[in-house]
Amino acid sequence: MRLALLTNEYPPTIYGGAGVHVDFLVRELARMIDVDVHCLGPDREGATAHRPPAELLDANPALRTLGTDMLMAAAVDKSTDLVHSHTWYTGLAGHVTALLHDIPHVVTAHSLEPSRPWKAEQLGGGYALSSWAERVAFTAADAVIAVSAGMAGDIRGAYPEVKPERIHVIHNGVDTDFYAPDDNPEGVRALGVDPDLPYVIYVGRITRQKGLPHLLAACHQLRPGVQIVLCASAPDTAEIAAEVRSEVDSLTAARGGGVIWHQEMLPRPELVRLLSHATAFVCPSIYEPLGIVNLEAASCGTAVVASDVGGIPEVVAHEKTGLLVHYDNTDIPSYESELAAAINTLLDDPTRAKEMGAAGRDRAIREFGWHIIADQTLAVYKSLLR
Structure with missing residues (x-):
């Protein structure tokens, strides 16, 4: 199986729980299947990085992200069997990739845009764009992974078009060897x-x-x-x-x-x-x-x-x-x-x-x-x- 995993954050650029999730999930999945990681931002080891098109460098941040999503979708190898996107930042890239290559799309819900209205002060009109991109990805995805039962309920409330059988609860994890009590x-x-x-x-x-x-x-x-x-x-x-x-x-x-x-x-x-x-x-x-x-x-x-x-x-x-x-x-x-x-x-x-x-x-x-x-x-x- 060859997987294209699409993410905003990837080491060494991690600032939130979604990035931590992707970091450790990729480590484990790579032991079992072939994983191609595509991320946003500067070049780094272990992933193909994508940046906004030059024409969008001065655009709204959400529009820059959607432009980058198109470049990401274009870069996914045709031999890929399945695409897995994380957060609204790459959801549209996952959706377009699935259409291009006729492969399943899995999206993981680390949070939901309708549950974060305060983001309007950060993105302005871009909040409407991020919300639209998330809705498109979630309602079309073959499977939606919720990181908690609470999140699964939020998905059903925000996107009733997503059939319950397409929602799978898989919690975040933790590396208990690394996150272990320090004795000093x-x-x-x-x-x-x-x-x-x-x-x-x-x-x-x-x-x-x-x-x-x-x-x-x-x-x-x-x-x-x-x-x-x-x-x-x-x-x-x-x-x-x-x-x-x-x-x-x-x-x-x-x-x-x-x-x-x-x-x-x-x-x-x-x-x-x-x-x-x-x-x-x-x-x-x-x-x-x-x-x-x-x-x-x-x-x-x-x-x-x-x-x-x-x-x-x-x-x-x-x-x-x-x-x-x-x-x-x-x-x-x-x-x-x-x-x-x-x-x-x-x-x-x-x-x-x-x-x-x-x-x-x-x-x-x-x-x-x-x-x-x-x-x-x-x-x-x-x-x-x-």
Whole structure:
């Protein structure tokens, strides 16, 4: 079997969960079938990279992406048996490729455009284009992979034209050998963290979806002496970047320090170190199809405090591997207070936090290894080629 896998992100350029998913999925699939990776952006090893046509360099970002999609579709080898696209960035490329070569198209839903209306402030009219491209890809695809049961429900709601039998739930995975507990707490000192004091950690992009401003508000209510580590990068807009900067400055002043902000994406080994020694990892997302970073934290043996949105409850077992906090967009102050209370619960009982972290790692090993996810994905491919 020869697969063309189409993606926006691919190493070393990864900024979100979709890129992590593709990175590790390709590693496993390549052990079993031939995989040709096509990605957006600059040239890199292991993939064929595509950039916008020169005539579109000054166009709306969404239009540049769609132009690049056409170049990507044209580059897929005619001997390809199946095409698999990831996110709206390559969905239209997958659709056109399938038509050109009369082959099946699989698309993985890492998020849905109708569920992210705040992207209009990032893309302007391009948001209508990205939404259109996603609808075309999803409604025509031979199979749609949802990264959670929650996401599958969102797909049915947004795109009722997609027949239920074409939707397959295959969770994100985690490399439990790589994301494993680090045994040297002193290692975090080089990253600005005092290993002798407790800390909580956030890892994610600076985007409305990830809810970072809610966490910053909640942190005003945390116990004194607790360090707050923010691995927050890649702001969607200058406006949200300025908003977060102001809130971080306010929090730092109110707490008299203890806020450590890494504004560039850290290498994975450093993230593993920071995740491993935190009392809790916090995911304050207001929309999250699964939240792969929750799996990474759990695999590092760290308890997770997270919103109860999307697919997160499928990853975080409440009261067992972490604590879930109900998100209600009509009562944000209560959500932020409850988020702070959940974090404080684990800070006040570090033994319980460690027990939850250990349970989370056990579950990650049993249920979320990438070899499991790759086997399930390959089974979908084979079902379409019979």
